[in-house]
Amino acid sequence: MTQTTGIRRELEAAPAGAAGASLRPAVDWRSINWKRANRHVRRLQRRIVQAQQQGQKRKVRALQFILTRSYSARCLAVRRVVENPGRRTPGVDGQKLDTPEKRAQAVQKLSTEDYQPQPLRRIYIPKNNGQGLRPLGIPTMQDRAQQALHLLALDPVAETTADPNSYGFRKERSVADAIEQCFTLLARSNSPPWVLEGDIQSCFDEISHEWLLSHIPMDRAILKEWLAAGFIERESFHLTTSGTPQGGIISPVLMNLTLDGLESWLAKHFPPRRGHLVRLVRFADDFLITGRTKELLVEEVKPLTAEFLKPRGLTFSESKTRITHIAEGFDFLGKHFQKHGGKLLIKPSRQNVQTFLAEIKATFRENLHSPVDRLLMELNPQIRGWAMFHRTTTSKKVFSYVDYRIFCELEHWMQRRHPDKSLPWCYEKYLTQVGDRQYVLQGSTLDRRGQPRTIRLVKAKDVPIKRHVKIKAAANP
Numbered sequence: 001m002t003q004t005t006g007i008r009r010e011l012e013a014a015p016a017g018a019a020g021a022s023l024r025p026a027v028d029w030r031s032i033n034w035k036r037a038n039r040h041v042r043r044l045q046r047r048i049v050q051a052q053q054q055g056q057k058r059k060v061r062a063l064q065f066i067l068t069r070s071y072s073a074r075c076l077a078v079r080r081v082v083e084n085p086g087r088r089t090p091g092v093d094g095q096k097l098d099t100p101e102k103r104a105q106a107v108q109k110l111s112t113e114d115y116q117p118q119p120l121r122r123i124y125i126p127k128n129n130g131q132g133l134r135p136l137g138i139p140t141m142q143d144r145a146q147q148a149l150h151l152l153a154l155d156p157v158a159e160t161t162a163d164p165n166s167y168g169f170r171k172e173r174s175v176a177d178a179i180e181q182c183f184t185l186l187a188r189s190n191s192p193p194w195v196l197e198g199d200i201q202s203c204f205d206e207i208s209h210e211w212l213l214s215h216i217p218m219d220r221a222i223l224k225e226w227l228a229a230g231f232i233e234r235e236s237f238h239l240t241t242s243g244t245p246q247g248g249i250i251s252p253v254l255m256n257l258t259l260d261g262l263e264s265w266l267a268k269h270f271p272p273r274r275g276h277l278v279r280l281v282r283f284a285d286d287f288l289i290t291g292r293t294k295e296l297l298v299e300e301v302k303p304l305t306a307e308f309l310k311p312r313g314l315t316f317s318e319s320k321t322r323i324t325h326i327a328e329g330f331d332f333l334g335k336h337f338q339k340h341g342g343k344l345l346i347k348p349s350r351q352n353v354q355t356f357l358a359e360i361k362a363t364f365r366e367n368l369h370s371p372v373d374r375l376l377m378e379l380n381p382q383i384r385g386w387a388m389f390h391r392t393t394t395s396k397k398v399f400s401y402v403d404y405r406i407f408c409e410l411e412h413w414m415q416r417r418h419p420d421k422s423l424p425w426c427y428e429k430y431l432t433q434v435g436d437r438q439y440v441l442q443g444s445t446l447d448r449r450g451q452p453r454t455i456r457l458v459k460a461k462d463v464p465i466k467r468h469v470k471i472k473a474a475a476n477p
Helices: 003-013 034-053 057-068 071-083 100-109 141-161 175-186 209-215 220-227 251-259 262-269 294-312 350-366 372-390 396-417 423-430
Strands: 120-126 133-138 194-199 231-233 236-238 280-283 286-291 322-325 330-332 335-340 343-348 431-434 437-446 452-456
Touching: 034 057, 034 071, 034 141, 057 141, 071 100, 071 141, 100 141, 141 220, 141 251, 175 280, 175 286, 175 335, 175 343, 194 294, 194 330, 209 220, 209 251, 262 280, 262 294, 286 294, 294 322, 343 350, 343 396, 350 372, 350 396, 372 396, 372 437, 372 452, 396 423, 423 431
Parallel strands: 120 231
Antiparallel strands: 120 133, 194 286, 194 322, 231 236, 280 286, 330 335, 335 343, 431 437, 437 452
């Protein structure tokens, strides 16, 4: 299929006159054929993958050019922005795409000609470990749509060139895949016993702009505009000289492209035939590297990894990077890995359990005077979601412990609601027996049809343990 044929087909998918920025007519958001738009974009993405696999870089750039100017891709880019969880958080211009008319206008305005991004809005959110704040750069809605548009063209290249055992911020890959790969590397009797737990210092904020502009396979003029857009904090403008903003739609893929190649770099210096057993598992900027001896990891692997990171403007976070023996155990992605008598056990980490129970406690406090059904609708998704996240590992005992702690919080909640009543009185008022299970918190609500429906507090231990089947390393979505 020629490039001209691809352009002709794409133009046929758009309304008449939708090819050029100056000729684009008004767009009716409600009448967009999403199935057809997805089909056209997916076809172009497949062609980009094929060209990348064949090493045809000029063809890749030509297909990316077609895709970023297609009507279907522009519609899908705006749709992604308005369906994201952050759709209610505006940028510095305060604009939201909250009506069909505004969304249609955003599609019409989405053009790479004379594009000038606006500065980011800087906000801060608490870090997962509760220590300090994490800076986020919030682009405007139009800039987010522009990033989503170019991401459609960049994703096929990123997925094709990605490290086989990189799992963070990638389609069809999850934490469970990374955990299963760790199990594969560490569970055998002859598996490497030492692990380098790597963490990169402020990865998103420190990536070298020069390296990105030299190596990222996308429109460099657009990328340069994004990187140099700056940010506004407390009504003051600040320049950005490094990093890609956390909060940008395309930032996770840029970070992955920056770190891709580390696995092949290690394989080149430590071939499997030499028996070093140096293997990498990466999830975003957190990674594990296995090794036969501690000296190998300290004296060779860690310096080589630092050498790989240096041109990219990145360094190790010394406070979070450590070398551990598998018998001592270590935490990775919310799980605790440890061998007991030669058998590898993976279960929820203590910090992950404590964080989850703190969230449950906060939910009880926030719903002290709420109806029971409101409390249940808040708690059940939290409990079920956490248990589903850990269902692929050895978690049954931890689930029982979590259920016990949740029941203790429930007792405290009932006593705070009725300080003058006894605990047996609270049991009789709020709890019931279901089958052979006693003391079950129960409420009622209405389903989608308006019919009454009984809801009960779910238990983590009721979620069955199920082994996860890891995605194939070379799979390309």
